[in-house]
Amino acid sequence: MSNQNKYTCNEYRQEMILLSLRLRLNKPDLTELEKETILNEIEKIETVMNLN
Secondary structure, eight states, X not given: OOGXXXXXXXXXXXXXXXXXXXXXXXXXXXXXXXXXXXXXXXXXXXXHTTOO
16 A cells, blocks of 8 residues: 555544534624634645645
8 A cells, every 4th residue: 555545643633623623613602703713723734635
């Protein structure tokens, strides 16, 4: 198996963080600042994971 096919703990961790952030984003009681902060974090993680 080549290195690019290995699924690492770090990748799993990033996916779980991303999932958590997306779930938090759906909470109705978030302020605009909190939404913006979460969206920025999502964008950073997606960039690291090459999802965007």
